[in-house]
Amino acid sequence: MADPASYRPKPGEIPTNPGVYRFIDPHGRVVYVGKAKNLRARLNSYFTSVHQLHPKTFAMVHAASSVEWTVVGSELEAIQLEYTWIKQHTPRFNIMYRDDKSYPYLAVTMNEKYPRVQVMRGDKKPGVKYFGPFHPAKAIRETVDTMLRVFPVRSCSPGVFKRAEASGRPCLLGYIDKCAAPCVGNISAEDHRELAQEFVDVMAGRPGPHMRRIEAKMKEAVAELRFEDAARHRDDLEALRRVFERNAVVLSEDTESDIFAFAQDELEASAQVFHIRQGRIRGQRGWISEKVEEIDDAGLVEQLLLQVYGSIPDTERIPQEILVPALPENHQELTTWLSQLRGARVQIRVPQRGDKAALLGTVRENAEQALTLHKARRSSDITTRSAALRELQEALDLAEPLMRIECFDISHTSGTNVVASMVVLEDGLPKKKDYRRFSIRGEAARDDTSAMRDVITRRFSRYLKELEQTTDPVPEASAEGGADTVIESTVVDRESAKFAYPPSLVVVDGGQPQVNAARAALDAIGLPDMPVVGLAKRLEEVWLPEDDFPLVLPRSSEALYMLQRIRDEAHRFAIAYHRSSRSKQMTASALDDVPGLGPKRRAAVVAHFGSVANLRAATPEQVAEVPGIGLDTARSILEHLTKTTDEAGAGPVES
Numbered sequence: 001m002a003d004p005a006s007y008r009p010k011p012g013e014i015p016t017n018p019g020v021y022r023f024i025d026p027h028g029r030v031v032y033v034g035k036a037k038n039l040r041a042r043l044n045s046y047f048t049s050v051h052q053l054h055p056k057t058f059a060m061v062h063a064a065s066s067v068e069w070t071v072v073g074s075e076l077e078a079i080q081l082e083y084t085w086i087k088q089h090t091p092r093f094n095i096m097y098r099d100d101k102s103y104p105y106l107a108v109t110m111n112e113k114y115p116r117v118q119v120m121r122g123d124k125k126p127g128v129k130y131f132g133p134f135h136p137a138k139a140i141r142e143t144v145d146t147m148l149r150v151f152p153v154r155s156c157s158p159g160v161f162k163r164a165e166a167s168g169r170p171c172l173l174g175y176i177d178k179c180a181a182p183c184v185g186n187i188s189a190e191d192h193r194e195l196a197q198e199f200v201d202v203m204a205g206r207p208g209p210h211m212r213r214i215e216a217k218m219k220e221a222v223a224e225l226r227f228e229d230a231a232r233h234r235d236d237l238e239a240l241r242r243v244f245e246r247n248a249v250v251l252s253e254d255t256e257s258d259i260f261a262f263a264q265d266e267l268e269a270s271a272q273v274f275h276i277r278q279g280r281i282r283g284q285r286g287w288i289s290e291k292v293e294e295i296d297d298a299g300l301v302e303q304l305l306l307q308v309y310g311s312i313p314d315t316e317r318i319p320q321e322i323l324v325p326a327l328p329e330n331h332q333e334l335t336t337w338l339s340q341l342r343g344a345r346v347q348i349r350v351p352q353r354g355d356k357a358a359l360l361g362t363v364r365e366n367a368e369q370a371l372t373l374h375k376a377r378r379s380s381d382i383t384t385r386s387a388a389l390r391e392l393q394e395a396l397d398l399a400e401p402l403m404r405i406e407c408f409d410i411s412h413t414s415g416t417n418v419v420a421s422m423v424v425l426e427d428g429l430p431k432k433k434d435y436r437r438f439s440i441r442g443e444a445a446r447d448d449t450s451a452m453r454d455v456i457t458r459r460f461s462r463y464l465k466e467l468e469q470t471t472d473p474v475p476e477a478s479a480e481g482g483a484d485t486v487i488e489s490t491v492v493d494r495e496s497a498k499f500a501y502p503p504s505l506v507v508v509d510g511g512q513p514q515v516n517a518a519r520a521a522l523d524a525i526g527l528p529d530m531p532v533v534g535l536a537k538r539l540e541e542v543w544l545p546e547d548d549f550p551l552v553l554p555r556s557s558e559a560l561y562m563l564q565r566i567r568d569e570a571h572r573f574a575i576a577y578h579r580s581s582r583s584k585q586m587t588a589s590a591l592d593d594v595p596g597l598g599p600k601r602r603a604a605v606v607a608h609f610g611s612v613a614n615l616r617a618a619t620p621e622q623v624a625e626v627p628g629i630g631l632d633t634a635r636s637i638l639e640h641l642t643k644t645t646d647e648a649g650a651g652p653v654e655s
Contacts, residue, residue, distance in 0.1 A: 002026070002062060002063070002064065002065045003062075004046070004047055004050055004061045004062065004064075005047070006065075007064070007065055007066045007067060008047045009043065009067065014039050014040040014043050014044070014069065015039055015040065015069075015071050016038050016039065016040045016041070017038075017039060017071045017072075018035070018036065018037050018038070018039070018071075018072055018073075018074065018075050018077075018078050019035065019036065019039045019069050019070050019071040019072050019078060020033065020034070020035045020036075020069065020070050020072065020078055020081045020082050020085065021033070021034055021035075021036065021039060021042070021043060021067060021068065021069040021070075022067065022068050022069070022085065022089075022091075023060060023061070023063075023064035023066075023067050023091075023093075024064060024065065024066045024067070024068065025063055025064055025065055026065045027467075027501050027502065028467070029089075029092075029501060030085070030089035030091050031060060031063055031064055031091050031092050031093050032060050032064070032091050032092075032093040032094055033082055033085045033086050033089065033091050033094055034082070035075075035078040035079065035081070035082040036078075037075060039069050039071070043067065043069070046061050046067075047061075054291075054294050056093065056290065056291060059093075060093040063092075063093075074333075075330050075333050076333040076336055076337060079306065079330065079333055079334065079337055080337065082306070083306045083307075083310045086306070086307070087310065094303075104119050104120070104121055105119070105120050105121070105130045105131065106118075106119060106120075106130070106131040106143065106144060106203065107119070107120040107128050107129065107130050107131075108128065108129040108153070108196055108199060108200050108203075109127070109128050110127055110128065110129055110193075110196065110197075110200070111125070111126065111127025111128060113189055114154050114161070114182045114183075114189060114192055114193075115153060115154065115192070115193060115196035116153070116154050116155060116156070117144055117147075117148070117153045117154070117155045117196075117199065118155060119141060119144070129200050129203075131203045131204070131277075131282075145178075146239045147199060147202070147203070147239075148173070148178040148179070149177075149178060149235070149236060149239050150202075150210075150214070150236040150239055151195055151196075151198055151199040151202070152173075152177060152178050152179050152180045152195070153179070153180070153192070153195055153196045153199050154179055154180070154182060154183075154192070155173065155178075155179065156171055156173065156179070156183075159622075161183050162619075162621070162622065164181075164183040164184060165183045165184070166619060166621075168184055169184065170183060170184050170186070171183075174186070180192055180195060198210060204278070211237060214233050214236050214237050215233075215237060217229075217233050218230050218233035218234055218237065221233060254278075254279070255276055255278075255279045255321075256276065256277055256278070256319045256320050256321065257276040257319050257320075257321040257322065257323055257356070258273055258274070258275055258276070258319050258321075258322050258323070259273065259274045259276065259323040259356070259359055259360055259363050260272070260273050260301065260304060260305075260322070260323070260324050260325070260363065261324075261325055261360055261361075261363035261364035261366070261367050262297050262300050262301075262325065262364070262367055263364065263367040263368040263370070263371045264291065264295075264300070264371070265371070268288060268289065268290055268291060268371065268374070269288070269289050269291055269295075269300055269371075270286065270287070270288050270367045270368070270370045270371035270374065271286065271287045271288075271289070271300065271304050271367060272284065272285070272286045272363050272364075272366045272367040272370060273285050273286075273308070273363070274359065274362075274363050275319075276319075276359075277319075284366070286366070286367070286370045287304075288370065288371065288374045296326065297324075297325045297326040298326040298327060298328045298329065299328070301324045301325070301326060301327070301328050302328040302330065302334065305322070305324075305328075305334055305338070305348075306334075309338055309341060310341075318338060318341060318342040318346060319346075320342075320344065320345065320346060320347065321346075321347050321349070322338070322346065322347070322348045322349075323349065323350070323351050323356055323360060324348060324349075324350060325350065325360065325364065326350065327348065327349070327350055331348050334348060335347070335348050384558060385427070385428030385429070385562075386428070387558050388428060388558035388559050388561065388562040389401065389402045389427075389428055389559075389562070391557060391558055391559040392505075392559035392562060392563070395542075395551065395553060395557075395559055396505070396531065396533060396544075396551075398504070398505070398531055400504050401504065402504045402505050403426065403427065403504050404424065404425070404426050404501065404502075404503045404504050404505075405424070405425040405503055405504065405505045405506075405507060405566060406422055406423070406424050406425075406459075406503040406505075406506055406507070407422070407423050407424075407425075407506075407507040407508070407509065407566040407567055407569070407570040408420060408421065408422050408452065408455055408456065408459075408506070408507070408508050408509065408518070408570060409421050409508075409509040409567070409570035409571050409573070409574040410440075410448050410451045410452060410455075410509070410510075410574065411571075411574035411575050412451075418439075418440040418441075418444075418451055419437065419438060419439055419440060419574060420437070420438040420440060420451060420452075420454075420455040420574060421435070421436070421437055421438070421570050421571075421573040421574035422435065422436040422437075422438070422455070422459060422570070423435050423566060423569045423570045423573055424503075425562075425566050428562065430569065435573060436459070437573070437574075438454075438455045438458065438459075440454055440455065448510065448513070448514060449513050449514060449516075449517040450517070452508060452510070452514050452517045452518055452521075453517045453518070453520060453521045454521075456506070456508075456517075456518045456521040456522060457521045457524070457525060460502075460521075460522060460525055460527055460530070461525055463501075463502055464525060464526065464527075502527075502530065503530075504531070505531045505532075505533065506518060506522075506530060506531065506532045506533075507532075507533055507534070507535060507563060507566060507567065507570075508532065508533075508534045508535075509534070509535065509537075509567050509570055509571060510534050510535075510536060510543075511534055511536035511541070511543050511550075512534070512543050512547075512548075512550075514534050515532055515533065515534035515543045515544065515545050516545055516546065518532045518534075518545075519532050519545035519546070532544075532545055533551075533563075535563050535564070535567045536550070537567075540553075540560065540564065542560075542563065597633065597636075597637065600628070601626075601628045601629060601633075604626050604627055604628055604629070605623070605626050605629065605637065608625075608626045615637070615638075615641065616638070616641050616642075618638070620634040620635045620638060621634070623637055623638065
């Protein structure tokens, strides 16, 4: 743990200009990014009265070993640079509203011959009609299910559609009247497109004409004594009413707003947003984040808007109005930045009265309930993880806290298709974006210990190589073309690296041989102080390098449970990769003797289908969709697979 006084800049070194600063730990990781109107005043606040800092801030300044800053020309430039660096480095101590999913939208692919209704995430595509955002995704799926009863538009995938078209039989939805089945000609392409357009019109908030039309059909059926048809029309009418009852109009139909509210305590903050489109609540979303310092609602608004809207790939999803509980100090610069992203005017304001103010209160109540629920659910988990990490550190007699643990496992079939996995725990939780897979070949694949030595050498050689990379201070011109921006020093871009940081502990799946192999590899590349342990499956014993007897942890030990979880996760990840590699190899081998099929086209077929079973189940037309494969070659491939299968099944049967 570093002493903040050891890296505090000298008086007068820090400029008084606006800018962005970075706290960096001994391994070169950026642990915190911030911005300030006056860099000197802001940075000095971290080094005076250190013991009076917020607990998280206290931990941050002691985790860092240096501080760097970049001077910019305006506060708007500071906002843009701060967002860029937070996204690039994902600093541990910044308020991070993490969510691994994009918003779900209801989409109708009007750009296809037979439009399809589906739930989509990610970037918008031209010619596709979108409705939403909806959250959770369950709500949109219920809406689709109800709407398909009235407007049975195709909702199947292209593969299902092609199979039904080839076989002449519709899928289950066609039989239960939730699809008009254009795949088998039950409806023409023109009529199906008209049906999809009606679906779009209703979802766009214009259900009135269609509801009146259905009601007229119901009355006509009653007059003609067609009571079964009348009952069906009645049920369709009720289904449409249910859809629009769930999305009740709360504001005028031209309202497009996002409404944010917060709840917080000393350590954590809860954020909630309601998405209002065409005057209806289309979706709701929430985040929980740890706080690094004392921050009010205005500060939370600034951080959340930067992260939510800065990461949206389709800027059309930024609404024209953003309602918040408090205006950030730099709300004008934020408004300018969001307007530039959207390409149209964006307004940030605090509602004072009326329906919007009442709705803001509802969003705040949701944030408070979410924070209460989160604290109730997480308290025991946090306590357990902390106890496990502390117990493991004490059992292994390690000086440093176990902030990051990496576990390695080897998988193969009788020495073939040898692969390895690396999984990561940070603060006791899986960090899946840092998981890695290794393919092992040559001499390294002859046995488990050689494979383990190879993968450990490769992983940490890469780390040492990155550690040696340095850059000199380089002045950079500002975006305006002047010399307002001066980078005092440049941090190596480690976020783009495969193996960014060293772990506090290396765990290998195996006993004494695997542990000694890992220890030898680390010693050979110059990392003799890196702790290594192994967990043997048979008796769940913990092995240390060069020890003839294992360390036996109690069966009820939280430390043992944590080691078992990371070992099992590494085993699962390695097995999944091994099966994938073996399947691709078998598929490639099965295509070796196909006439006219060279290595490149064989590799393309393998990459497209993944396994022999998938390839055998395909039609010649589906095989011909692979780039470079014609219809004749596709038929040759399938004939070859059929022939080899028949030959394999025609051998003698032994009793």
